[in-house]
Amino acid sequence: LPIGIFDEEKLYEFERQRSNNVNKYDCLIYFKNRKEDELDFVRKKLNNYKFKIFSYGDYKNNSLISTSLISRFGIVIGSTESQGIAINELLGTNLPLFVLDKKENNYEGIKLLGTSVPYWNNLCGKIIEDLESFDSAFDLFLNNIDLNKYQPNKLIFEKLSFQKMLSNLYFQFDNF
Numbered sequence: 001l002p003i004g005i006f007d008e009e010k011l012y013e014f015e016r017q018r019s020n021n022v023n024k025y026d027c028l029i030y031f032k033n034r035k036e037d038e039l040d041f042v043r044k045k046l047n048n049y050k051f052k053i054f055s056y057g058d059y060k061n062n063s064l065i066s067t068s069l070i071s072r073f074g075i076v077i078g079s080t081e082s083q084g085i086a087i088n089e090l091l092g093t094n095l096p097l098f099v100l101d102k103k104e105n106n107y108e109g110i111k112l113l114g115t116s117v118p119y120w121n122n123l124c125g126k127i128i129e130d131l132e133s134f135d136s137a138f139d140l141f142l143n144n145i146d147l148n149k150y151q152p153n154k155l156i157f158e159k160l161s162f163q164k165m166l167s168n169l170y171f172q173f174d175n176f
Helices: 007-018 034-044 061-068 084-093 130-146 153-161 163-176
Strands: 023-030 051-054 072-075 096-099 105-106 110-113 125-128
Touching: 007 084, 007 153, 023 034, 023 061, 023 084, 034 051, 034 072, 034 130, 051 061, 061 072, 061 084, 072 084, 072 130, 084 153, 096 130, 110 130, 125 130, 153 163
Parallel strands: 023 051, 023 072, 072 096, 096 125
Antiparallel strands: 105 110
C-alpha cells in the first residue's frame, strides 16, 4: 500500500487557497537524485520564468507546500521510487507537474526498472523520458494549463487521501 497524503478536507482547503492565491512563481522545481546537468538544462529553459528549486533533503516541508500553492506549475526531476511523499504533496495541492521521468535505477550493481511517478494519470500533467522532447512537450503542457486541463488533486482524492488509504487497508484485511 502506498502512503496516504492529506485528508480530504485539507485537499479541499488547498483547492480554495489555490483559486484565491496569486502566483508568485511560475514554477516550482523539485530535484531528487539526478544529475546536476539535468537541473542546469531545465534552469536554462526557464530563464524567462520565475522559479524556486527544492532539492531533496535540503528544504522544509511547509515551504514546499506553501510555495506550491503560489506557483503556476511544477517540474519534477526525480528518480525511480515508490512515489515520494513530496510528489504526492505537490499533486495534493493541485499543482500541475511536468515530470522528467527516470525508468531505470542502479542499486548496488543491480538494474531496477521503475518510474518517478507510479501513481499518475493524464490529469496530473505531462511526463517526458528525455531532454530532447522537452521543448515540444513543455509547450503542450503550458497550453493545457491555460486550458485548465489539469486537476492533479483528483488522483490524490481517488487513490492517496487518508480516507482512501484507510478504505484500501480495510479491503486488504477483509480479503486476506
